[in-house]
Amino acid sequence: QLQLQESGPGLVKPSETLSLTCTVSGGSISSSSYHWGWIRQPPGKGLEWIGSIYYSGNTYYNPSLKSRVTISVDTSKNQFSLKLSSVTAADTAVYYCARLSGYNSRHDYWGQGTLVTVSS
């Protein structure tokens, strides 16, 4: 059974860089059939797609966040990562990693999510 697990600091200071890693188990991140993505959800609000990556390193970003986002992949560790720079309180959210099937279409497996709070 495929599992995804987010990890990283739960508290980040304003203007600093948020860094999260998603570890994939029960399947290979190098599969040609899937992309791997990040989605966030501010407390009490809806879902926002951040971006996604293919095992080859091809990335796709939400234009609203593109200037601050970097998604990378480490196939040797079966992990992919998110960096979001210059964070503000508006970046406080639960961050989810997920697998996308059907060429960047549907998110069919999700991690449990991790709350990241931006505060001094």
Added chain:
Amino acid sequence: EIVMTQSPATLSVSPGERATLSCRASQSVSSDLAWYQQKPGQAPRLLIYGASTRATGIPARFSGSGSGTEFTLTISSLQSEDFAVYYCQQYNNWPPLTFGGGTTVEIK
């Protein structure tokens, strides 16, 4: 960016009744639409993709329909475990992939 609008924001339904949720796209997304269910404190779960194809393990009481700009998720007979928030998401024109604002299905 394609804007997804869900209605109503909240739907009050009695157990055993039918629930009908709507999702509208700001421009045609063909059938490139997915539905998710999210319970408090949990990650979303994929229910439907391709507007009408149930994901693996999803009960038959969940059905999706529509194409173009108008979509519907129907839960034929609500069970206690179905009270949750439901989101639609388009994947026809990206980036970005975009989600609707969600519909909360609550117990009447």
